[in-house]
Amino acid sequence: MDEALSEIEFLSRSANRVLVLECLAEDRYTRGELGEEIGASQATLGRILEDFTERSWIRHDGTEYVATATGRLVAGSVTDLLESLETETKLREIIDYLPTHAMDFDLEHLSDATITVPTQTRPSAPLREVLAVMEDATHLRVFSHAFNEQSIEIVERRVRTGAQTFEAVLSESAITAIADNQTLWEQLQSLASADDGRLRVRADGVPLAATLTNDTVVFLLRDGRGLVQASLASSNDRVYQWAVETHDHYWRTAASFDPEQYDATIS
Structure with missing residues (x-):
């Protein structure tokens, strides 16, 4: 040696x-x-x-x-x-927020990924990267443990106007958090009832947040307190294929979204 x-x-x-x-x-x-x-x-x-x-x-x-x-x-x-x-070296500053246990691909496939972190002048830069992807996509797939106000507003508006098709798998905790806000709850129900809006709920949870367009997957990375620390965008074929397969798996193992179930829970 x-x-x-x-x-x-x-x-x-x-x-x-x-x-x-x-x-x-x-x-x-x-x-x-x-x-x-x-x-x-x-x-x-x-x-x-x-x-x-x-x-x-x-x-x-x-x-x-x-x-x-x-x-x-x-x-x-x-x-x-x-x-x-x-x-x-590229991943070092965000590795603590990267749920590698849930990512079934070699990290080498992230060599060309684009990482965005908050700065003093752009504290919301990671979230804005994801919102920009949502705003531009004509077909959007999501699996996540959280779905924030800006995301719901963008997707609901674009789906309602026929500009976007949407398929999402959210965790129970994400749905419950949204249901606590009347405005967001109404927007989510409007989104789920639209012809091009499909939503399922996974009782077993979703360990990471991913947004898929036609050829790119964007991860939104949070710390233990739920605060956004970075976004990571990749167009690598292996990473994207993993994201597609993971979305399909979560979709198959999730239940249909039933607003009445949550209305009864939070009333």
Whole structure:
């Protein structure tokens, strides 16, 4: 292990080393072409090529350099490690709010996700990201443990005017919270009774909040007090497919929304 760690340290001390190895694992390059590609001086490049040749990671073939089989192995491993670390760095500030136990996909699929967090000048930025998605979507699917005032207003208006179709699975706790507010309760009932509004309730709960459009899923992340801490939007195929399958599962295991049941409970 010590030898392997030493080699990792050798590569990590220079971004140019990683770039050269990745380039040569992909294609053949002359020394001049490599210099132009990575922007390193010929002196620096010469040292890198010499070090790689000594390790049998590359070979000199006429006027060109190319990675060996072991060089390609190392390059692929380093690339995977770098991508994993870049994803981890991106997720680090929100990982405490990310319900990973309920997400049946590798976090590496979130490498291209867009994360929005509150700022002093835009404290409601995460929620606004989700509301913007809801406002633009023609077909909207939701599964969530909460459904706030702004979301209900947007969806009810768009569904009622025929601008949007809506399918949602909400937790019992979300429905109960809405029922405590007469205005929101009336809007939710209007939404659920519309031709293009479909709503089901899941007694077993919904551990996370997700909004799906045609090709994007947006997670709204809350802390233990229920306060919004971030939104995370992804168009990754694997993440989106997981969201679609999860919505379908929750839909099958939920009950039809019956307003009278909750009217009786809160009266």
